[in-house]
Amino acid sequence: MSRALHTTALAADIAAGLARVETLFDTQLAGEFPAVNELCRHVERYRGKMLRPTMVIVSGLAFTPEGSALRHEHDIVAATVEMIHMATLVHDDVLDDATVRRRGETVNFLRGNETAVMLGDYLISNAFHLCSRAGDPALNLRLGEVTNTLCEGELVQLSRRHDLALDENTYFEIVRRKTAVLVGASCELGARLAGAGSGDVAAMRGFGERLGVAFQIQDDLLDLLGDEATVGKSIGRDLEKGKLTLPMILHIARTHGAERRAALDAIEAKDGASLRALLARSGSIDGARARALAIVEEAKAILPEARRAGSRELLLELADRVVARES
Ligand code: FPP
Numbered sequence: 001m002s003r004a005l006h007t008t009a010l011a012a013d014i015a016a017g018l019a020r021v022e023t024l025f026d027t028q029l030a031g032e033f034p035a036v037n038e039l040c041r042h043v044e045r046y047r048g049k050m051l052r053p054t055m056v057i058v059s060g061l062a063f064t065p066e067g068s069a070l071r072h073e074h075d076i077v078a079a080t081v082e083m084i085h086m087a088t089l090v091h092d093d094v095l096d097d098a099t100v101r102r103r104g105e106t107v108n109f110l111r112g113n114e115t116a117v118m119l120g121d122y123l124i125s126n127a128f129h130l131c132s133r134a135g136d137p138a139l140n141l142r143l144g145e146v147t148n149t150l151c152e153g154e155l156v157q158l159s160r161r162h163d164l165a166l167d168e169n170t171y172f173e174i175v176r177r178k179t180a181v182l183v184g185a186s187c188e189l190g191a192r193l194a195g196a197g198s199g200d201v202a203a204m205r206g207f208g209e210r211l212g213v214a215f216q217i218q219d220d221l222l223d224l225l226g227d228e229a230t231v232g233k234s235i236g237r238d239l240e241k242g243k244l245t246l247p248m249i250l251h252i253a254r255t256h257g258a259e260r261r262a263a264l265d266a267i268e269a270k271d272g273a274s275l276r277a278l279l280a281r282s283g284s285i286d287g288a289r290a291r292a293l294a295i296v297e298e299a300k301a302i303l304p305e306a307r308r309a310g311s312r313e314l315l316l317e318l319a320d321r322v323v324a325r326e327s
């Protein structure tokens with residue numbers, strides 16, 4: 001088969017996989033109460049890039065021999081990781097007092113925090129119910145570890161809000177936990193379910209975790225620099241909620257005297273315009289971008305060889321897109 005035909009066949013398998021995942025997701029959440037269904041349909045509109053299910057499917061296809069299909073367990077895990085992600089977003093918007101998500105209103109804005117907290121609980125409960133249908137306790141165990149880690153990341157972040165002494169190591173520890181482990185597990189489980197060897201499974205986890213870290217750095221840059229219309233969600237939340245992100249941490253670490261003091265004052269005063277100017281001048285915004293790009297390069301360097309033609313190239317392309325995105 002030519003390279004173009006390989007690519008077309010792979011794209012068709014991915015599109016078919018994602019369509020099955022959407023159906024599984026929607027079917028799992030279809031219940032008997034219109035009030036609950038309406039909320040679930042609202043969250044289904046948050047579906048955007050489907051990064052995590054895409055990673056499960058492409059990582060699965062990468063280790064599936066040419067001509068063989070993905071397993072039903074791939075679809076279940078892909079829908080589960082997306083549902084976990086949705087649950088965390090609904091809760092995250094409560095924590096961040098966010099009003100806009102994926103160009104629509106957040107659940108907390110529309111219905112209040114009580115409904116949003118309960119809906120997030122309903123989604124996380126359904127995620128593990130759905131995963132249990134695969135009949136493989138190892139999947140529930142692994143994803144349970146992931147959600148534990150994710151909550152720890154958020155709790156550590158909460159405990160360090162408004163802490164101007166937050167250092168780079170702690171920032172990366174928070175980001176690894178709150179964002180990267182779920183992307184890492186998506187790649188890992190996709191490969192593991194396709195029968196990849198333990199070395200390749202571990203490499204896929206490392207690849208995904210690095211992409212997750214780079215994704216969050218880009219997310220933090222968009223929160224600092226982007227506008228709501230382009231990004232499609234509430235921005236400026238990090239400054240508002242006292243969350244120090246990488247450009248701020250780099251500036252504080254690399255400047256002294258008045259330059260450093262001015263940034264600390266801007267953070268405390270939640271003065272985004274002054275802070276952006278200071279961070280740009282000290283090279284801290286470019287510094288954070290460079291770190292994200294370097295982490296993507298690290299991810300690409302450890303990506304193992306794949307069985308399915310075209311899949312490795314696609315994973316490399318997805319890696320670049322994580323930091324090139326504007327929304
Ligand atoms: C996005 O942060 C937030 C996360 C990646 C994780 C949020 C996790 C929780 C709130 C814990 C809830 C856990 C469960 C299991 C339901 P962000 O605010 O930087 O991203 P944003 O710009 O998309 O809002």
Ligand code: MG
Binds near residue numbers: 096
């Ligand atoms: Mg948020």
